[in-house]
Amino acid sequence: MSLLSTIRNKAAQLSLFDPSERPSRDQVFRQRFRLPDTATLQAQISAEFSIASSNFYYPGRLFLSEAHLVFEATDEHICSFVLPLIGIRRVERMASKSYLFALSVTTFHGLKLNLQFVGLRSQIEQFCDRLKANLRDSVADMRSLKKFLGTVYSEYMLAEKREHVPEGGLGQLFKYPGDAKKLRDKSKMRLWAEYMRDHGRNITIVRLQTFHKLIRVGLPNRLRGEIWELTSGSIYQRMANPNLYTSLQKEYAGRKSMAIEDIEKDLNRSLPEYPAYQSDEGIDRLRRVLTMYSWRNPEVGYCQAMNIVVASLLIYMNEEQAFWCLSTLCDTLLPGYYSQTMYGTLLDQRVFEALVEKTMPILWDHLVKSDIQLSVVSLPWFLSLFINSMPLTYAFRVLDVFFLEGNKVLFQVGLAILRINGEELLDVSDDGAFISILKDYFAKLDDSAHPNSHNEKLRNVTKFQELMVVAFKEFSVITDDMVAEQRKKHKNHVLEGIESFTKRTQLRNLHHVGGLSQPQLSIVYDRFYQALQSSRLGLGPVQTSMDFETFQAFLAGIARWAREPHDFQRRLFHRWDEELRGSLALQDVVAGLGSIMQRDIMASMAYFFEIYDEDGDGKVDREGILQMSEGLLYITRNMADPLSPAASPNSSLTDDKPLDVGDKYLSSVSAFIKRAFEYASPDDGEDDNLIEPVESGASASSSKVKANAALDPSHPLHITLPTFRMVVLADEALEQFFAADFAASIKLLPAKGGREKGTLRDLFDSLVSDSMRVAGEVKRRIDEMERQAREQAEANAAAANTSVANTTADDDDDDDDAVGDYDRDVLAGAEVEDLSRAEAAAARPRAPSVDDMLS
Incomplete structure (x- = not known):
């Protein structure tokens, strides 16, 4: 499993792949109401909601997806519901003196919900038509509802x-x-x-x-x-x-x-x-x-x-x-919490530290001066959702609120713990004492928070109850927007740490480094993932191994001669792919580069020979000898002169200076071909001279073929590694090539101008963003929709009030009305009923208090 794939896929699910890209309307809708990934927002409209058995009305907005009817009041904490369409038993039109259209929805459990629409007639009709169609589509799924319930x-x-x-x-x-x-x-x-x-x-x-x-x-x-x-x-x-x-x-x-x-x-x-x-x-x-x-x-x-x-x-x-x-x-x-890199948890640890510094500066200064790592205690809190820290009965109380309000609860509870124990924590000077105080506090959550108080009610308040009050009252200022802002602020710092850790881990796990130094391994790692990122198109899975095309791009970045395609690159790719996977992992690339960059001339010649010994029998035939010479020409003609400034260790591959190689390598390769065929061995094992005298009477062309063994297919031949070494060592330039120049042609240098676009750092930076950015965008979108709804309602209020008297009577008898008769075929046996006008015209008192109920 790829670490990069984990991060990238998680970020893509949350629309965080491109930080400049805003989440879509459907993503906002799903995130806000925690609906399945298949849900899409099909329609929305302003409405007032009430339960038929009460007279309390809640203004807000209705949202409709393929399978859900959703309502949220203007103040989201006052009233909301997410109603699956298969849970609707009946939809009826109701009369209303104050609204053009009103519906009564009866749920599977017999609860009647009144919905009174606010908006233009055309918008209401469109919403109701869509609701009607979706209800019809959901009829088949209603058979499974009883089993599910x-x-x-x-x-x-x-x-x-x-x-x-x-x-x-x-x-x-x-x-x-x-x-x-x-x-x-x-x-x-x-x-x-x-x-x-x-x-x-x-x-x-x-x-x-x-x-x-x-x-x-x-x-x-x-x-x-x-x-x-x-x-x-x-x-x-x-x-x-x-x-x-x-x-x-x-x-x-x-x-x-x-x-x-x-x-x-x-x-x-x-x-x-x-x-x-x-x-x-x-x-x-x-x-x-x-x-x-x-x-x-x-x-x-x-x-x-x-x-x-x-x-x-x-x-x-x-x-x-x-x-x-x-x-x-x-x-x-909790995106990113449970992943290989735990990037979500690490980011939230930095956010938590920033919130401690902001809300409790004295405590924070003490922790910094005493070199106490807050994350030592807070990381387990967040990762286990306090389950491993508190007694289970109290940890589950935290989970109750967490599932309802989201992960801002983790920050609120964590800050409350530090605030309550702040005075004791100011007296400690090491991590052990810090942990001991908090561990002792968790063990005594059931004790009285004020055991010496003269007030009996205060004596009955437990430490856990005190914790919840401090968390949700004193730290109610910790909102999703604040967390999102802090995440955005500290994202880069966390990503740099993740990148550095991931890099060190992968390099440490290499079982063979090919003699490369740590700085060289670091450069190979960066260029390896830079090539992978540059070759990736769209939002497909991020790979951790490179195919041949990606390998060509990687090689061109470290060797000047590799800028032009050639058969030698494909041979090198297959040589490095020892496990025959058809792709190269980081380990393969490191081992392959180490084999080329070794300074032992005998090993270097052997490695080059093995590249052309395709079947591994220790022999290179006639065709292989010709391809070997072409490979030598390919490398040497695109390689800078080793004595030129471009070949110095401090030079960069991006310095496109003229090459001054001359005829040194060209003449040497020509001599190599001649000597290779001169000392090649025949495949039949005979020790005949490869260059024979021309028979009298033979044609010029046939004589030419017989005189040149390389052109005579009737005499198969080959060279072995010892022969290859002998031919190379007979030429001073080729000897220099395998002794130093071939290894020096690989330049493991950082990209000019520092970090380039497409490196691993950019990959992380573009893939991983703070997970609450979507939540912040959701709230912004919802606020914008509410503002538009209020403006629309004000604009249409006058028209609605003046026309309601004329339209109500007509609507009661209008069989072609968009809402009037659509309910007849929604569910089997459903009928349209007109509700009492007196019930619909009830007053609108404020929402009831529940303090007595909870006392």
Whole structure:
């Protein structure tokens, strides 16, 4: 698996390949609402939303994709929903005095949602036509809805007739972490049951402020897995690919890979304190999920800390749910965290340090002066999502909010930990004491935060509760935009470190360096990847081995004679490709260059001879001798005179100076041909003279052929390595060529003017960008759409108010209306009903408070 491929593919998925390229509208849409990769935004319009059983209205925008109807209020935290079209049972037109068009949507669970459109009649018609078409297309998929809902616990919990308990996580068999009574699990379940009865459940749930507050106070054990996959968006991936996990198990059963070997090493180190992972049941589930993900995403395969995260998911989820949640984590929520280079985690470590410096300058100055590395403690926090640091019951509380609000939560919680322990941390002067203080703090999260307080309420506040308050109130200023800005600022510094580490690692892993020095190896590495990057077209996979065309470009960069194509280049390519792969890896190139640049004249002659000894029998035939002479001419006529300034060690290949070789090599190669045929051996083994006297009476042409053995096909001949060496050493120029000039013709010099475009540094710089740039762009796009919607609403308000009285009566009886009769064929048995005008004209009080509910 290629390190470069991993980074490049991850960046391409997030539209970060070209930093100047803005994400598309569909990418913004999917990222914002965490929808599957196949979702595209087909229509959008301003609307007011309300639940029919209440009188609270929320202005916002409706979005429509092929399979989802999405609403988001102007204040996104007040109200939103993502409703799969297969979860809609009925669509009805309703009467409204205040709006031109209004619909009532009944979900699969019987919840009625009122949608009142704001906009031009033509826009509303277009949106409704598209909705009608998509609903019709989704009818066939509705057959699988009941089976899918049988896998979520909320369906079983609220069902009138309970039959089959859905398969859950390991917690069902081995108990959930923590004391259920102390965690008030039953009270939380009751609150969620009440909320779901009034606001929908699983795929049809409406997310009001109560939804966010219920998550922040901690999820009940039995619903945690379902809410995690709902808020992360993995539930929509699972719906879109109902049989993928099972098919992967069948397809790859019994197959082995490097990732599987790494997985086996870590299985018994995954949450060993939890009883399930001391049994075959828990280990087998963990193995299957990690293995199937490694097959589905071979570019990532298996990476550090994945086992910890998946082990946590499996406590509350079944295998398929955990598989899709892991996919969403790696691909969307934490891009670059779980990869060979961990570039996402390393970048966020630099961002975290910058935020500490900005929010706690005194502590930061102390850490710098004491040479304490903050990343020593913070890197495991981010990589394991606090699971390896906190007790599990509290780490899962952090995960509850993380899946809902994104990875800014990791920064908020991390900063809160340092703020709470700031005074103690100012007294330490080494990494060991720093780690010890924080480890002791995590072990006492269940203790009172104010044990000596006279206020009983304060004494009852635990250290974890204090941590959550500080994180989400004091550090609420840490937003996605702020994180994105910091990532952009520190990206180059992190990429330089990644590049340097990757380079050192690959060079260190070379098993044969061919006698090249470290500076020379560094140049070969840079030019190798520069040639690969220059030859890559489009967004195909980045290769770590070069084909012949790329090899030609690479060779032309280090040897002047290689600027023109010749058969010698192809022979050299095949000579370096010892494993007959048809491509050259970095190791092949290093070994090949080392063989040419060696200063031993005998070894150099032997290497050149082997290039033309195609079958490896130690002989070069007549045709090979001629091609060998052509190769010598090709190299020497395009090679600078070794005594000229262009051949000096400090010269650059880009200095196009006239060559002054003269006839030295030309005459020597001519003499080489003559001597090679003169001392060649016949293939039949006879020791006859190759140059025979001309028989009397023979024609001039036939005499010429017999006199020149090179032109006489009836006398096959060959030369061996000893003969080749003898012929070369008989000529002073050729002897100099193999002793020094051939090796000196390879110039491993840095590109003129420093780093060139297309080097590995540019590859990383263009491939990897901060993952939150998309999130920032999403927010900008959404804000822009909301602004346009408000302007449009203001422009059309007057027209809508003046025409509503005239249009309402006509619309009630107009069978050709865009909305009036389209609902009749949406679903089997669906009918158009006019709702009461009195119900639609209810007042609009502010959204209700839920403090009493959560007390």
